[in-house]
Amino acid sequence: MATSGGGAPSLHDLAATIVLVGAGKMGSAMLDGWIGLGLDPARVAVIEPQPSPELMALAARGLRLNPDRHALRDPAVIVIAVKPQVAAEVVPAAAPLVGPSSVVVSIMAGQRLAALERALPGGTAAIRTMPNTPAAIGRGITVAVANAHVSAPQRELAGRLLAAIGTVEWVADEALLDAVTAVSGSGPAYVFLLAETLARAGAAAGLPADLAGRLARATVAGSGELLHRSPLEAATLRRNVTSPGGTTEAALAVLMGKDGLGPVMQQAVAAATRRSRELAG
Ligand SMILES: NC(=O)c1ccc[n+]([C@@H]2O[C@H](COP(=O)([O-])OP(=O)(O)OC[C@H]3O[C@@H](n4cnc5c(N)ncnc54)[C@H](OP(=O)(O)O)[C@@H]3O)[C@@H](O)[C@H]2O)c1
Numbered sequence: 001m002a003t004s005g006g007g008a009p010s011l012h013d014l015a016a017t018i019v020l021v022g023a024g025k026m027g028s029a030m031l032d033g034w035i036g037l038g039l040d041p042a043r044v045a046v047i048e049p050q051p052s053p054e055l056m057a058l059a060a061r062g063l064r065l066n067p068d069r070h071a072l073r074d075p076a077v078i079v080i081a082v083k084p085q086v087a088a089e090v091v092p093a094a095a096p097l098v099g100p101s102s103v104v105v106s107i108m109a110g111q112r113l114a115a116l117e118r119a120l121p122g123g124t125a126a127i128r129t130m131p132n133t134p135a136a137i138g139r140g141i142t143v144a145v146a147n148a149h150v151s152a153p154q155r156e157l158a159g160r161l162l163a164a165i166g167t168v169e170w171v172a173d174e175a176l177l178d179a180v181t182a183v184s185g186s187g188p189a190y191v192f193l194l195a196e197t198l199a200r201a202g203a204a205a206g207l208p209a210d211l212a213g214r215l216a217r218a219t220v221a222g223s224g225e226l227l228h229r230s231p232l233e234a235a236t237l238r239r240n241v242t243s244p245g246g247t248t249e250a251a252l253a254v255l256m257g258k259d260g261l262g263p264v265m266q267q268a269v270a271a272a273t274r275r276s277r278e279l280a281g
Pocket of ligand 1: 021026027048049050081082084086089103107108132133
């Protein structure tokens with residue numbers, strides 16, 4: 001079960017109806033976040049072909065699971081959390097639910113606002129977002145971009161719902177979403193790779209592989225938590241553990257060298273940005 005976003009405002013008082021289309025990894029993380037922040041399950045309707053036991057339990061507490069779509073007209077928010085591969089089927093199927101007060105929030109990677117708008121009634125308020133996997137523990141970061149039809153209260157409501165899975169950043173320029181995808185969307189994989197490669201390097205330096213794995217995992221997780229809790233910049237935290245002439249400095253001379261992590265990360269992010277543009281067509 002996900003925990004709710006740290007510091008996110010309570011959803012106890014939310015009277016709006018929310019429809020969640022797709023309760024897989026991301027959709028469930030959002031739903032868990034909302035319930036964790038006090039949202040009444042009766043406020044939520046979920047459309048999900050393969051409901052999990054957790055979803056069934058919420059249905060017993062009033063959540064509407066796969067209700068008749070005619071009972072769902074004009075909800076305040078429709079969150080679309082299915083894989084982009086089924087967008088062509090799912091978005092037009094959700095279109096009849098959209099009413100004058102609805103805002104559609106998509107978390108589908110690579111689905112542009114223009115594509116959403118084409119599949120929805122003219123003038124629909126729509127928000128495209130890019131969350132990331134730490135959403136599962138309420139510690140994600142989501143970047144959101146709204147179309148011209150989104151009102152200030154709709155933006156505020158969508159922001160409250162997204163805050164249940166972590167931090168929310170709004171941008172005005174949708175073109176930034178490709179680079180956002182490359183940094184925060186795909187970024188957790190780069191950090192996991194760091195843990196993997198640090199463990200392998202530890203084993204190569206003579207440590208038993210299981211010990212190297214535990215050291216690398218705890219180091220990445222603990223440093224991430226320190227970064228999260230500290231007001232200091234990452235570069236300052238790095239300098240604070242680097243004594244002149246010491247072991248860390250010896251390693252950083254390699255990692256920060258001409259062929260070090262900087263240029264490699266830049267190439268990696270550029271490759272992911274290009275791929276995001278290609279996938280969005
Ligand atoms: N996971 C990430 O790191 C991440 C990060 C950023 C953005 N996203 C985006 O988030 C979206 C969801 O990803 P996910 O990892 O949560 O995928 P997921 O676990 O596969 O969840 C998608 C869910 O939607 C359900 N579904 C399929 N067809 C449906 C339909 N016609 N109506 C209603 N529900 C339907 C799926 O059910 P079945 O299992 O029966 O197909 C599944 O439970 C994707 O667009 C992805 O690009 C994911």
